[in-house]
Amino acid sequence: MPAASVLTVITSWPTMVYTVLLGVVLIYWLLALLGMVDFESSGIDVDIDTHADASPEDLGTLASYVVAMGLNGVPFSIAISLLVLVGWLFTALASVLVLPLVPTAPLHALAGGVVLALAAALSIIVTARLVRPLRGLFVTHTAQTNAALVGQVCRILTGTVDERQGRAEVAQRGASINIRVWAPSPNPFKRGDRALVTDYDAATLRYRVDVLPIDE
Known part of the structure; x- marks a missing residue:
């Protein structure tokens, strides 16, 4: 044309x-x-x-x-x-x-x-x-915030957990998240134990863990 x-x-x-x-x-x-x-x-x-x-x-x-x-x-x-x-x-x-x-x-x-x-x-x-x-x-994917892990169950990765050191992993879809954790001494935590994430400290970038309730 x-x-x-x-x-x-x-x-x-x-x-x-x-x-x-x-x-x-x-x-x-x-x-x-x-x-x-x-x-x-x-x-x-x-x-x-x-x-x-x-x-x-x-x-x-x-x-x-x-x-x-x-x-x-x-x-x-x-x-x-x-x-x-x-x-x-x-x-x-x-x-x-x-x-x-x-x-x-x-x-x-x-x-x-x-x-x-x-x-x-x-x-x-x-x-x-x-x-x-x-x-x-x-599709908008919303990133998970640090505070979103509070209330979830984690597995202790280190031999001990105290006020200065400790690591754990939280099971998520596809992969686990490795996090820094602490707990007041004395506590019964050892490698492989399950614990409850109860708080997140934004200043130190650490999570507090406590013993799971009995019904858990």
Whole structure:
């Protein structure tokens, strides 16, 4: 297709609507590459508690639409970019293959509106399938805090545990965590004993351990 024809297609009805949107998307990603915006900071956030200026009913409706369309789980910028790109491709193809067959200008305008509506619907379906394998890339993993180990059972690794020394391990999924521990003397702890983590001292980065209750 000649360059002039391509330009005519992307600037004519109805493709021009998506062409403008695609231009906005390209500018946004250019700014993201330059570090002026953070694409991950604009995730699809449907948490009612963080939107004090919106009603719970409106946010609940938004959440249901986002989930229903399958566009959740990825940053909003990625979902919108895919929606615009798919819609632009669909309208451009329709402008080349279908709309030239429409005989009159009024019918051409009407057919363009139909194509625009179909493009919006099709872009949602296609984008939902495209984002499905991408969701795993944007899962937020919350790191476990030191204080989270308080209340768990550990196994003593050193021969003795007192106010100055001691180590133990806490069983976790996948791997155990080796921690520094202490306990008031005298105590019965020896290597291999099980103990209860009862406190964490942020100043010394150590955990206090005590004898497990009898029911443990």
